Amino acid sequence: DADVTQTPRNRITKTGKRIMLECSQTKGHDRMYWYRQDPGLGLRLIYYSFDVKDINKGEISDGYSVSRQAQAKFSLSLESAIPNQTALYFCATSDRAVQETQYFGPGTRLLVL
Amino acid sequence: AQKITQTQPGMFVQEKEAVTLDCTYDTSDPSYGLFWYKQPSSGEMIFLIYQGSYDQQNATEGRYSLNFQKARKSANLVISASQLGDSAMYFCATHYGSSNTGKLIFGQGTTLQVKP
Numbered sequence: 001d002a003d004v005t006q007t008p009r010n011r012i013t014k015t016g017k018r019i020m021l022e023c024s025q026t027k028g029h030d031r032m033y034w035y036r037q038d039p040g041l042g043l044r045l046i047y048y049s050f051d052v053k054d055i056n057k058g059e060i061s062d063g064y065s066v067s068r069q070a071q072a073k074f075s076l077s078l079e080s081a082i083p084n085q086t087a088l089y090f091c092a093t094s095d096r097a098v099q100e101t102q103y104f105g106p107g108t109r110l111l112v113l
Numbered sequence: 114a115q116k117i118t119q120t121q122p123g124m125f126v127q128e129k130e131a132v133t134l135d136c137t138y139d140t141s142d143p144s145y146g147l148f149w150y151k152q153p154s155s156g157e158m159i160f161l162i163y164q165g166s167y168d169q170q171n172a173t174e175g176r177y178s179l180n181f182q183k184a185r186k187s188a189n190l191v192i193s194a195s196q197l198g199d200s201a202m203y204f205c206a207t208h209y210g211s212s213n214t215g216k217l218i219f220g221q222g223t224t225l226q227v228k229p
Contacts, residue, residue: 042117043219090158
């Protein structure tokens with residue numbers, strides 16, 4: 001079984017709808033991250049969390065919110081989706097004791113019409 | 114502010130040959146890490162190799178090695194004996210903000226195509 005899972009893997013939604021992307025991990029890592037990737041570009045950080053009570057904004061947090069329900073679960077919400085939020089979204093985890101290498105989930109492809 | 118530059122949008126290499134993917138970085142932090150990730154056409158991000166700024170030796174992981182030249186702020190990925198399965202997009206990344214935060218900033222990537 002995958003260490004970092006994301007649901008859904010693909011989603012089509014309409015402008016103005018609220019949508020939640022979920023991430024779960026079995027690696028036992030404290031730190032979790034949400035990134036988005038636009039076509040032909042590298043990843044950009046949306047939010048990150050060092051533990052359940054520690055959540056921080058990344059580079060591009062506007063239009064997004066997150067919830068860290070447990071050590072293993074970190075959800076990303078788009079309160080009112082807009083077309084330029086169409087992207088590939090990745091969740092990642094890291095263990096600060098081990099070089100801070102981040103391990104990524106398989107990604108969620110989101111299309112906002 | 115930290116920055117990662119990958120100047121090669123696309124590269125071709127013949128199967129079984131070695132290839133070098135370029136990465137330069139800009140950071141003011143005295144301690145930082147450099148990472149390479151592979152993204153095949155299926156989309157997942159696969160961790161390949163890590164180099165710490167204070168590591169004396171270049172990192173190696175199987176066919177991957179990182180040519181770390183600190184004075185030049187260069188962290189090139191070398192893939193030896195290329196295989197068809199190496200065809201993918203490759204991203205260089207480093208910490209931004211303090212390395213304690215674990216936050217990563219990525220370059221724009223290099224697409225590698227391995228020819229049979």
